[in-house]
Amino acid sequence: MDLNLRSVRQEYTKRGLSRNQIPDNPFLLFEQWLGQAISQEVNEPTAMLVGTVSPEGxxxxxxxxxxxxVDQKFVFYTNYLSRKGKHIAENPAISLSFVWHELERQVHIEGFAKPLSPTISDEYYHSRPYKSQIGARISPQSQPIPSRFKLMREFVKESAKWMGREIERPNNWGGYEVEPIRIEFWQGRPSRLHDRFLYEKEANNSWKINRLAP
Ligand SMILES: Cc1cc2nc3c(=O)[nH]c(=O)nc-3n(C[C@H](O)[C@H](O)[C@H](O)COP(=O)(O)O)c2cc1C
Structure with a gap:
């Protein structure tokens, strides 16, 4: 099957980003952009594409x-034995990308991931809905499974087991914190002449800022 999508295109005209809108600390701009994504009802504003690298590269x-x-680190939760978890265990290099189409914006983050302390993972695990806590216990994320029926049977069995008790967080489920070394903010502009600003972490913990060509 061939697809020709050459005529599917859109101009980005909503707003710009100039050097005088750029704070020294990229977290301030990230907080502002994420806040606007949430308040302007972007669908799944906190969703990000997480990029990892396998041992084979x-x-x-x-x-x-x-x-x-928290403390200038980005936090997410997952299964440590999932495909991504196995990648991170071998190579903590990671990327996080947010695309807020409604705002014609994207943010790309590169850095290193580290598992969170069990205490912090426990705290978040127990704040999740009951069924999500059960789901995290019974799903061998990223592994082949024989059927949905088998998954549901495990879910029902595990739910019955923990009825009326605090559910224990499984050791293979928890959080990662990502310490960034590079953060790029992208704002779509007309004629593909977009605004891009790159922050790179310097040895003294300050951030070097450069405008990049679109
Ligand atoms: C909107 C959305 C949000 C998701 N949030 C999470 C999440 O917070 N944690 C997670 O482990 N998987 C989440 N997933 C599922 C992942 O995309 C992925 O299927 C899963 O983590 C297994 O990935 P892996 O096999 O590459 O490790 C989400 C998927 C979507 C579409």
Whole structure:
């Protein structure tokens, strides 16, 4: 099957980004942009594409929800034995990409991921809905499974087991914090002459800022 999508195109005209709107600290701009994505009802504003690299050097991405930004680190939760979890265990290099189409904006982050402490993962795990806590216990994320029926049977069995008790977080489920070394803000502009600003972390913990060609 061939597809010709050459005429599917759109001009980006909503707003611009200039050097005098750029704070020294990229987290301030990230907070502002994420806040606008939430208040302007972008669909899934906290969804980000998480990129990891396999031991063989193959990149892969999947969508994950950002849950917190703490101490200048981006936090998400997942299964440590999933495909991404195995990649991170071998190579903590990671990328996070937010695309807010409604705002004609994207943010690309590169850095290194580290598992969160069990105490912090416990705290978040127990804040999740009951059924999500059960789901995290019974789903061998990224592994082949025989059927949906088998998954549902495990779910029902596990739910009955924990009835009326606090559910234990499984050791293979928890959070990662991502410490960024590079953050790029992209604002779509007419004629593909977009605004791009790149922050790169310097040795003294300050950020070098450059405008990039679109
Ligand atoms: C909108 C959206 C949000 C998601 N949020 C998460 C999440 O927070 N954690 C997670 O482990 N998977 C999440 N997923 C599922 C992942 O995209 C992915 O299927 C799963 O983590 C397994 O990825 P892996 O096999 O590459 O490790 C989400 C998917 C979508 C579409």
């Amino acid at each position: 193959h990149p892969s991405t999947r969508t994950v929800l950002l849950k917190e930004v």
